[in-house]
Amino acid sequence: MSKTKKPTNTTDWKGIWVILEHAKGKVSGVSWEILGKARELGDRYGIRVSAVLLGTNLDEVAKEAIYRGADEVYVAEHEALMHYSWEAHTKVVTDLVEKYRPNILLLAATHNGRDLAGRLAVRLNTGLTADVVELDIEPEGELLVGSVPGFGGSILAVIKCEHSRPQMATIRPGVLIAQELDTSRTGEIHKIASDIPPNLITTQVLQEIPVESVDISKAKRIVAAGRGVGTNLELVEELAELLDAAIGVTRPLADIGLKSRDHQIGSTGVTVRPKLAIIVGVSGAAHFVSGIQDAETIISINIDEEALIFDHSDYCVVADLNDVLPELIEALKARLYSTAK
Ligand SMILES: Cc1cc2nc3c(=O)[nH]c(=O)nc-3n(C[C@H](O)[C@H](O)[C@H](O)COP(=O)(O)OP(=O)(O)OC[C@H]3O[C@@H](n4cnc5c(N)ncnc54)[C@H](O)[C@@H]3O)c2cc1C
Incomplete structure (x- = not known):
């Protein structure tokens, strides 16, 4: 018609x-x-x-x-x-x-x-x-x-x-x-x-199955992971927990189900504006950056010094995330542990 x-x-x-x-x-x-x-x-x-x-x-x-x-x-x-x-x-x-x-x-x-x-x-x-x-x-x-x-x-x-x-x-x-x-x-x-x-009405709800849903759009701190982390988010999760931060991911990680779609940042995901974003193993494609560019402070870790994400970052760490994250985690633990005493 x-x-x-x-x-x-x-x-x-x-x-x-x-x-x-x-x-x-x-x-x-x-x-x-x-x-x-x-x-x-x-x-x-x-x-x-x-x-x-x-x-x-x-x-x-x-x-x-x-x-x-x-x-x-x-x-x-x-x-x-x-x-x-x-x-x-x-x-x-x-x-x-x-x-x-x-x-x-x-x-x-x-x-x-x-x-x-x-x-x-x-x-x-x-x-x-x-x-x-x-x-x-x-x-x-x-x-x-x-x-x-x-x-x-x-x-x-x-x-x-x-x-x-x-x-x-x-x-x-x-x-x-x-x-x-x-x-x-x-x-x-x-x-x-x-x-x-x-x-x-041609459809009927037979059963409601609760699913875990998170809203990272309001998070004050975010650790965002990209394909550089591979398929293991352990280090990212540990860092996020120590910082009391939410976890964000790029679309490829959401596509393979490493995290649910709620965690995807970008033009087809969520827009976030945290005070602090630590971005690891992310190349910095425009589709991703559009969802995080309003973060107050962005620290990026990437092995490739030419990575586009550095154009949008306040602090650029050119290094292997598998070297930097364990050190960062240990330093944070030491600081938290010493202040807790
Ligand atoms: C219509 C459309 C919509 C899209 N929407 C979105 C969206 O909403 N969100 C989104 O994220 N993407 C989206 N995409 C996909 C987007 O274009 C990129 O393909 C995607 O963001 C790339 O993800 P990535 O940075 O994780 O992976 P890659 O581009 O593969 O980057 C991986 C990075 O990790 C680095 N790295 C590798 N190993 C290490 C290491 N050991 N230590 C440190 N760094 C390392 C590499 O140097 C590289 O820079 C969309 C695409 C299209 C076409």
């Missing part, structure tokens, strides 16, 4: 909407980050900020959304929305958007957020800027401007959606800052009756 692009009358589309992603009422950090940015933009341009919550038992979360920056919250509660279901979520959000007409619609660039955003953009016949790392609104307070890394992070494409509404974007975790909880904030909570026909 082909669709003809119809120009939308943009003047009656108002406000910034943020779809809050949550698991059983625990909202993901990235959703709070997006809401925080929406609040900042709303304050700057006098725009109303609305949060959207879909699921069950959402009273407390709705209040938290107000405390974290929303002026109002649309809450759609329905058994069919308990788990993410593309059929139900797409229908409910499409109905809400068509009724209330937000100018801007923001979602998290997570598995579910990306899935939902693509479907909504098609249903609503509008434009979607995917995987945004910087977000702004033009001075007139109307047009959303999303920046997206291209060609492995070597360029930043600035994208606008001038002729369709809502202007949609998904935002990557770790690139924006959430607002502090302010329990003195007040706002409106609108309960929405959702019309979800039972035959709409």
Whole structure:
């Protein structure tokens, strides 16, 4: 079926909407980050900020959304929305958007957020800027401007959606800052009756199997490993433990399952901004660097003095990691041990 692009009358589309992603009422950090940015933009341009919550038992979360920056919250509660279901979520959000007409619609660039955003953009016949790392609104307070890394992070494409509404974007975790909880904030909570026909849902959750998931985007210290470590992360893990640091890896290590995808840093992984990053056995491909370049201090260890990672490092150690890491670990242990006495 082909669709003809119809120009939308943009003047009656108002406000910034943020779809809050949550698991059983625990909202993901990235959703709070997006809401925080929406609040900042709303304050700057006098725009109303609305949060959207879909699921069950959402009273407390709705209040938290107000405390974290929303002026109002649309809450759609329905058994069919308990788990993410593309059929139900797409229908409910499409109905809400068509009724209330937000100018801007923001979602998290997570598995579910990306899935939902693509479907909504098609249903609503509008434009979607995917995987945004910087977000702004033009001075007139109307047009959303999303920046997206291209060609492995070597360029930043600035994208606008001038002729369709809502202007949609998904935002990557770790690139924006959430607002502090302010329990003195007040706002409106609108309960929405959702019309979800039972035959709409074609999939069913039979069993929930918990999987270990980590969020390294907020880590203050990170030890990041690349192919130079081979297939043994023992030294990296020991160093990370001594430094109370999270472990990050390059994509090849996530590909072979040495660490889960949550630990992958880069353009198709997580964006991190730690105070300290120790990067070992990583060549410094643009796809990796784009995810870690905002670290405050970067120390890199690489056997190859020409390695690109050194162009992005504050301290460059040209050496075999198998020589340096054991010495570093011993020195740290000695220091920790002596201060513990
Ligand atoms: C569309 C696309 C998306 C991508 N997304 C990502 C992404 O999100 N994240 C990501 O990381 N990659 C991503 N990649 C892959 C990326 O382009 C690189 O291939 C990858 O980052 C290289 O990983 P690496 O540095 O571990 O391995 P290599 O490039 O093989 O580098 C290994 C390094 O280890 C050094 N070394 C070897 N032995 C030692 C030793 N004993 N001591 C010290 N140093 C040593 C070598 O000198 C070398 O510099 C993507 C690629 C594509 C095409």
